[in-house]
Amino acid sequence: MEVGISTACFYPVYLTEETIPIIAKMGIKSVEVFLESYSEYDEDYCKAMRDDLDRYGIEVNSIHAIGTQFEPQLFSATERQRNDASKMLIKVLKAAEILKAKIYVFHGPAVKKDTTPNIDFDKIAKYVDYIADTSGEYGVKFSWENVYWCWFAYPEFATFIRQSVKSRNVYFTLDIKQAMKSKKDPFEYLKSMGDKLVNVHLCDYDDCGNLYLPGRGSFDFAKLNRELKKLDYNGSIIMEVYRNNYKDIDDLKEGIEYLKSIFENKDKGD
Numbered sequence: 001m002e003v004g005i006s007t008a009c010f011y012p013v014y015l016t017e018e019t020i021p022i023i024a025k026m027g028i029k030s031v032e033v034f035l036e037s038y039s040e041y042d043e044d045y046c047k048a049m050r051d052d053l054d055r056y057g058i059e060v061n062s063i064h065a066i067g068t069q070f071e072p073q074l075f076s077a078t079e080r081q082r083n084d085a086s087k088m089l090i091k092v093l094k095a096a097e098i099l100k101a102k103i104y105v106f107h108g109p110a111v112k113k114d115t116t117p118n119i120d121f122d123k124i125a126k127y128v129d130y131i132a133d134t135s136g137e138y139g140v141k142f143s144w145e146n147v148y149w150c151w152f153a154y155p156e157f158a159t160f161i162r163q164s165v166k167s168r169n170v171y172f173t174l175d176i177k178q179a180m181k182s183k184k185d186p187f188e189y190l191k192s193m194g195d196k197l198v199n200v201h202l203c204d205y206d207d208c209g210n211l212y213l214p215g216r217g218s219f220d221f222a223k224l225n226r227e228l229k230k231l232d233y234n235g236s237i238i239m240e241v242y243r244n245n246y247k248d249i250d251d252l253k254e255g256i257e258y259l260k261s262i263f264e265n266k267d268k269g270d
Contacts, residue, residue, distance in 0.1 A: 003256060063103070116153070146172075200235065
């Protein structure tokens, strides 16, 4: 497993492209690029960022877009809405291809807080297949992330999706803070994702739901390491925290070093 960082950790202080030299100075070689706005999907923008990434020897594990801009509309009732959303999806996938990203992290439609959506999985399967197969055409794994305010707010969602779709390019991203905000056990999500897990988002939190840098809350990272090893998981571990969760870059680097001590140490968790 390799520990990396999301460019979202620096939002809104730095623009996405401004994070690259900072991440390089931290000694990190794997990133998740969070594209923050429409202009960041442009090919010229992504080519310039790819040049910077190559200059610093940084690989893009995954990309994330502002999902509310188009992802819900991929499931809309009208073909026009779906087609327009698909155009935006393809722009994002082209961006992923230029950035040499392995994974497209997906949120999907939103739901009312603390409600379990009534989803017809057989009905949405064809739309999921389209998104996943289209992602595959650009060499990218489609990875649905658990998010407390979206469809994937409960562990069984992954099981139902796996049972319903035909595409072989449907994968999952585990976000432990989103599991906590969903008032669910993160390890239950892990079970339902199984061998389709390709990406992990980590921060830390306490019993009151306050968020911290890894190692400063109460989450059991050693247990997560053990469970990931049981799945033979060898993907990236992406630290994703909010700007108010740390003081400065040195503080942020401590969180990275803590995760490395667990997930990049072969003796840990055995």
